[in-house]
């Protein structure tokens with residue numbers, strides 16, 4: 001299932017050059033007095049570390065407790081990185097820390113200071129600062145103040161004239177357009193996810209638990225050299241497939257069920273997002289087939305619309321209209337406005353470091369964007385839910401379906417199931 005993309009990165013492009021180009025683009029967005037402060041995530045106690053995506057995007061550093069600061073003053077763009085001072089006692093428990101030299105070599109950021117100097121350095125800059133874009137995050141009941149908010153609080157109270165904004169608004173236009181290296185990571189994540197889905201389709205039997213399918217898929221992902229899911233996998237049989245964000249994966253699969261898998265591996269923090277459905281028996285039931293084919297026909301028509309200049313709003317409207325047409329023709333609904341009874345989400349989102357990536361809901365597509373296309377029909381009364389989701393790259397003239405190697409035609413899926421059941 002390898003991709004046939006031609007221009008592979010050579011390997012000569014280091015993290016420093018790739019992220020350096022991104023920071024150049026960021027620098028071009030900053031006016032005099034405008035700054036960016038990006039906090040790496042913290043290491044949780046006995047938890048696997050996951051990096052803040054904006055931090056990783058701009059520095060390439062997959063380590064906790066770092067801060068990136070950049071700004072333009074008197075026309076000149078300056079950037080520096082704050083790292084932890086090594087502490088021999090902590091290193092016994094946590095292993096060696098990233099040194100200033102290593103951080104500089106990996107990221108290509110030449111000026112490095114220690115975290116305990118952060119406020120001193122910042123107070124020196126503050127009188128010239130007009131605006132700061134930071135990865136503030138969002139407050140929640142269990143998190144009234146995020147770590148970046150907490151860290152910027154002294155600055156906010158001492159220098160109330162500085163406007164502090166969300167970083168996402170600034171970097172979204174950059175992250176929305178993927179470079180070749182990013183597309184390669186997505187392709188790898190998609191290929192491995194697809195092969196894992198085939199594995200599941202060829203090994204599932206009635207009476208298995210949903211989480212057994214999850215285990216098969218995750219085993220495949222890790223055996224293929226990828227470490228993480230991109231998001232909590234949805235493995236939903238029968239009625240559970242009609243719950244849009246069912247993540248419990250804890251029910252027993254019955255003969256006659258249709259199984260929906262909405263899953264994606266992550267490759268270097270780039271997430272696949274694929275949905276496939278298959279019957280637990282050797283064949284789709286006539287009703288499953290009817291609903292599935294209706295969704296598939298619409299999905300293909302929507303994919304065909306994708307090209308630079310098309311908008312997500314156009315894709316959404318077309319999906320709703322065509323699904324309504326399909327539902328009317330099979331007698332599921334009596335008037336087009338009833339479509340929302342069985343289809344209640346939008347058809348596309350941007351895909352990248354975040355499964356629901358930056359880019360917005362009203363966006364106009366441009367070359368280098370990657371979006372999902374995922375129409376569905378959900379009928380709880382019939383214990384049936386169908387969604388089909390592919391990942392699509394917007395190219396100069398149109399599009400390329402990055403997940404085209406993963407079967408979705410009824411005949412192909414039935415063939416796989418028959419092979420599985422003969423075993």
Ligand SMILES: [Mn+2]
Nearest residue numbers: 273372374389
């Ligand atoms: Mn999706």
